Amino acid sequence: MPLDDLIDRHRDLLTQARTAIGARTFFSAYPESPSPRVYGETAAGEGTAAYEARLGTEWALPTPGARGQVATERSPFGPELGVRYPRLPADADAVGTLMSAAGAAMPAWRRTGVDGRSAVCLEILARLHERIFELAHAVMHTSGQAFVMAFQAGGAHALDRALEAVAYAYAEQERMPASVEWEKASKRETQRMSKAFHVVPRGVALVVGCNTFPTWNSWPGLFASLATGNAVVVKPHPRAVLPLAITVEVAREVLTERGFDPNLVTLAAEDPADGLAAVLAVRPEVRIVDFTGSSAFGRWLEDNATQAAVFTEKTGLNTVVVDSTDDIDGLTANLAFSLSLYTGQMCTAPQNIYLPRGGIDTDRGRLSFDEFGAALAAAVRDLLADDTRAVEILGGVVSDVVRDRVDATAGRSDLVLASRAIEHPAWPDATVRTPAIVALDAGTAGGSGDAAEYTSECFGPVSFLIGTDSTAESIERLSTTVHQHGAMTASVYSTDPAVLDAVEEAAVDAGVALSVNLTDGVYVNQTSAFSDLHGTGANPAANSCFTDAAFVTPRFRFVATRRHLP
Amino acid sequence: MPLDDLIDRHRDLLTQARTAIGARTFFSAYPESPSPRVYGETAAGEGTAAYEARLGTEWALPTPGARGQVATERSPFGPELGVRYPRLPADADAVGTLMSAAGAAMPAWRRTGVDGRSAVCLEILARLHERIFELAHAVMHTSGQAFVMAFQAGGAHALDRALEAVAYAYAEQERMPASVEWEKASKRETQRMSKAFHVVPRGVALVVGCNTFPTWNSWPGLFASLATGNAVVVKPHPRAVLPLAITVEVAREVLTERGFDPNLVTLAAEDPADGLAAVLAVRPEVRIVDFTGSSAFGRWLEDNATQAAVFTEKTGLNTVVVDSTDDIDGLTANLAFSLSLYTGQMCTAPQNIYLPRGGIDTDRGRLSFDEFGAALAAAVRDLLADDTRAVEILGGVVSDVVRDRVDATAGRSDLVLASRAIEHPAWPDATVRTPAIVALDAGTAGGSGDAAEYTSECFGPVSFLIGTDSTAESIERLSTTVHQHGAMTASVYSTDPAVLDAVEEAAVDAGVALSVNLTDGVYVNQTSAFSDLHGTGANPAANSCFTDAAFVTPRFRFVATRRHLP
Structure with a gap:
């Protein structure tokens, strides 16, 4: 079984890949564009x-x-x-x-x-x-x-x-x-x-x-x-x-x-x-x-x-801590895409978004909890306004279980954003839904708030905007929920270096990868092979990466x- | 907590050790001789x-x-x-x-x-x-x-x-x-x-x-x-x-x-x-x-x-396959030391020695099964003839369980070598025993022979000289017993390259490290850090190395x- 020709054929690619796993800079061997100019x-x-x-x-x-x-x-x-x-x-x-x-x-x-x-x-x-x-x-x-x-x-x-x-x-x-x-x-x-x-x-x-x-x-x-x-x-x-x-x-x-x-x-x-x-x-x-x-x-x-x-x-409780931002439009657009992509059916899609009940400072001034929710909801609506474009982001709902889960949010009084069904222009029998966002309360010293809901994984296009006393409490929730229930991803938005340091310390201690101030074309639910690890193996969501x-x-x-x- | 001085102090040693784990050539950082000239x-x-x-x-x-x-x-x-x-x-x-x-x-x-x-x-x-x-x-x-x-x-x-x-x-x-x-x-x-x-x-x-x-x-x-x-x-x-x-x-x-x-x-x-x-x-x-x-x-x-x-x-069934040798004295001396060192209480000490019932070719002519047993027993007796020297090889018996196990072989009709108690010149209350060797039969197509005995670990100074139909059957026993029960070590003695290849293939397939024709100052029960692995993790004796x-x-x-x- 002479394999010399195969070994020769693939030697350069293997060498490049071996270098890339050590360097962790950008590397990709297979073009991601389905364009006819490439393929x-x-x-x-x-x-x-x-x-x-x-x-x-x-x-x-x-x-x-x-x-x-x-x-x-x-x-x-x-x-x-x-x-x-x-x-x-x-x-x-x-x-x-x-x-x-x-x-x-x-x-x-x-x-x-x-x-x-x-x-x-x-x-x-x-x-x-x-x-x-x-x-x-x-x-x-x-x-x-x-x-x-x-x-x-x-x-x-x-x-x-x-x-x-x-x-x-x-x-x-x-x-x-x-x-x-x-x-x-x-x-x-x-x-x-x-x-x-x-x-x-x-x-x-x-x-x-x-x-x-x-x-x-x-x-x-x-x-x-x-x-x-x-x-x-x-x-x-x-x-x-x-x-x-x-x-x-x-x-x-x-x-x-x-x-x-x-x-x-x-x-x-x-x-x-x-x-x-x-x-x-x-x-x-x-x-x-x-x-x-x-x-x-x-x-x-x-x-x-x-x-x-x-x-x-x-599975786990993917978490976002929102403290402050100098780019509220970038924040909401980025988060809206992460919530919408493949109908939130990625193991890396955000579920729990913690925000102080008193609101946050942004480049458009102070936003209350409700105003932030409205801005995020608007960003999702904008992203998915056109059905033809929306279905190319959302895809279809993978199972009846997921469909039923999102449909069950209809009519809730605490909806920040209601899900809607979309008719797929090309596939009339497709099941397509937009994300729902639900407002919850983290609870206080005196009560557990909505912890029963947000400490369970809700796989699919339902996320929670969760009010906390303060960013310090948001960080504490990140830490305890990831330690107990695991997470594939975490992210934070803040203009305060001390907050970023504290969240980084909490994420490292809880063993979850952290994305910081994503407001551009990189999304928390996406990882890049040869550079980002997918999962860590250091929390209950996964024992390996x-x-x-x-x-x-x-x-x-x-x-x-x-x-x-x- | 400045650690720079410590990092500097140990940098060279760490560098040498990191090189050594890749090179696997001889490396040791701590002198093994307790001589006053060294220490x-x-x-x-x-x-x-x-x-x-x-x-x-x-x-x-x-x-x-x-x-x-x-x-x-x-x-x-x-x-x-x-x-x-x-x-x-x-x-x-x-x-x-x-x-x-x-x-x-x-x-x-x-x-x-x-x-x-x-x-x-x-x-x-x-x-x-x-x-x-x-x-x-x-x-x-x-x-x-x-x-x-x-x-x-x-x-x-x-x-x-x-x-x-x-x-x-x-x-x-x-x-x-x-x-x-x-x-x-x-x-x-x-x-x-x-x-x-x-x-x-x-x-x-x-x-x-x-x-x-x-x-x-x-x-x-x-x-x-x-x-x-x-x-x-x-x-x-x-x-x-x-x-x-x-x-x-x-x-x-x-x-x-x-x-x-x-x-x-x-x-x-x-x-x-x-x-x-x-x-x-x-x-x-x-x-x-x-x-x-x-x-x-x-x-x-x-x-x-x-x-x-x-x-x-x-634990496992450490195995020796004896097929032939051009240095019977080296073979028996080496094996005698491996059986005697620390009273056979090493997890790497040989237990099962397979030999064709018809005997083997050696540099001193054909030796029957019994003649080989006598030669091995003589080598052990020679090694341990002087009590003062013997106790420096044997040490003491670690527990009553091990002592009872070797003492229970006394009077067996199938003894190749009887154990004897030695009075330690310096420690009168020490428990010291020399190894016992027992002759067993591997069994045939019609019967299991003494498999019940040799397929259990007998930790301590009792080893088995096991008669087989042929070296091919010895190799088969190596393979099946290591697959089922595990082994930390295996060794083979043969002058036939085809036999050595067959044993190497069996050992690699069964996942046990193999030593070939040890007749000098390296013993199957000893491994050298930075070069030899101790165990493999590939058979039931250990899940790691x-x-x-x-x-x-x-x-x-x-x-x-x-x-x-x-």
Whole structure:
């Protein structure tokens, strides 16, 4: 299996990516603009055709142990996808067959070595990049992301995050030399030995995909595990199978071409009633689990899949502290976009916005609590005034649960901004909602206020404008709620350096990343691969992040051999 | 708290250690010879005096939450130590007080930064090195190691392993820049941001010490956690408190001198009936656990301390495959020393020696199974023929359980070598035993042979010479027993390159380090810091190793902050 051509082909990109993870300056390998000037005149049309050709068909991908089929996807924009995937039942026969196949594929992959495995991973990414338009449609019609966002977050940025994981995997695997001569001299004698360090995989890796970001949230773990020598079983969310089915198809195609066992990467599609993830996660063969989803199941995995290294991204209370600003228009515009983008269905979207009940100082004078709320509401309304533009920001509502959650705010007396339904100009059956903002009270020494509401995660387009005694109390709420419930993001607006220092100290202590005075084109819910970490692993919202060394090092071990030299 | 002088003082050593962990060639910072030419004429006597001054006294070290005292140490060489330590009861009041104190100490330590923390750790190591003779006596009279071994393994080599951990901690913490300017240009606009990366500790770290290597096995985790910003609670084995009490004393002395809260490092001595480790390990404040000891409690920690990153070194079936040799004298002498050193009470000492029933080819012609056994037994007898020399290799038997285990082999009909009791010339109450070797059969297709015996760990000076059909079967037993039960070490003797390749493949696949044809002054049960890994984390004997990046990265997180630049 000569891989020299692949290693040569991808050497420069890998070198750049390895440099980028240390430098943390801007780096991106996959253009984020779907423009024909970047991707060519025919790419978009071909991608659409490739996506549409999948609909209503039987997926040809084999999965060891699979029996029967499942078709579980309906687009948040309306249509049923109707793709029939091989179903992996949750019984011991089916799962055992899959585990055996995955395990049998590993030894040859281990022996391939770091350079070869990395090159194969980068070739898979290159092939996925060739299919980025098809993937964007698949992500759009499973997650509900608008097309451009699906192209960027589900395509280009997901590829960057995957490349980042491969670069980290490479860097960590090469920390030990492949071989070394060791010599210890003493007055009696000199001992000389030759020693070799082998990278060995940890075992079968399970990736449990999510509905909202099927590629972006799954690829880092998938490629980190594969690059370090493990076989990967991909268990997609039943409503977001297609993007990961394409991923598995491409991976198997490259592996097969290069003479590897394609069962290094397998698709485990389920009937939702089967609870397959919980069955797979505690199999003794499974030594790595990557999960994005609910806190309840994430905690269950952490507590029960103790035979495995478990990497979870769960949910939390993303927090904004508003103290003062010299750019109220920038503030409200920035925040309005963060609340609206993909209908607030990002794990990084703000939920709890703390503001002194007495209002704040701004470049347009003092604004009362209500005036600030009105300004924020106006900014959201302005952003989403035009339905045709609005749907390209909002996308579709991913599930009935989220839809019901936002619809339940209708008629509340404490609404700062009411949600409205939008009819999608192109997709009449799409479920589209604008964000709702609710005014709450943080509570006082004498009472808990609305803490019961704002200390629970309300995933989707409902955020809370929460009145506090003071910015000091806002900071205290940030600290206690993140310590207890976790958060993926935090941000602060203040013109006072002392306040910024205090919030930074609170955020670092609580273990949440902080964005300061975002009033321009960077949003708190977006991170940039190779520079920003996604999550920290330092609070209950996630036990790991995309991507640092800790995300990679538990996926493999070094095994040494030594012998005397003459 | 200016730490510049400390940082300067230890910069060169840290630089050397950081280079060494990458190079894996020979490196040691602390001389292993207790000779007066190295340590000065008075060091040995002063160390003895310092140790003896401790005996029968009350330990002055304060521990938050402690009530009353415990005195639980009796030397395997005879004397009661009689040191009375503050007792940490296992109740919620006491443990809660300790946790609060440890937690309160962390923020200032976090803010100190990587260079300052590393320098403080290296200063603690320098002070421990100044007390190496005292530590050697403390290790000797708690573990039963003979003095020179206690000086080396419990002193110099333990310091090297601790330095290695600090070097890894430094290297991993500096993977992110402290700050960076990020710029993303697009045709519409250029975004510029300043970003900072903060190292944050994971939480309170618990170190659970063991009886046999109280410093060597505890210091890597202790210093890895401390260097990465965590507070460390040290829970020593009740029979090996003193070496860790001295460690905690020295750490607190340095921390106090530099204005840090000494409760960053605390001693939690227990009444053995309290089961304190299990109580501490599942406290929500405890986010890191380092453990060396029994497989049963190690697995319990892995399964139950799910709120923490758990690093375990448990037990396993250390294996030797004997196929052929061109140096039978070197082979038997090397193996005899490995079986005898510290009475086989090393987690790395060989237990299962597989040999074809038909015998092996050697430089002295064909040796039958029985002839090989006789040669090995003779080598052990020769090594330990002189009682005065023998006790310096054997040391004392660490516990009644180990003594009973070896004494129970007396009179067995399958003995290759009987154990004998030795009267220690200097310590008349010492318990000293020579190794026993028992002949077993691996079993055949028709029966399991003596598998029930050799697939259980028999910690201490009992090893098994196990007859197999062939070397191929020996390799198969290596593979299956290590996969199922784990091993810290494996070794092979063969003159056939194909056999060596097959054993190497089996060892790498099973995830155990392999030593090849050791016939000289390197022993399978010894590893060299900065070059050899101790354990692999890739088989059931341990879920981690001393020391690689995976041992360090889960102990801290990066938390980033970002803001616009003009």
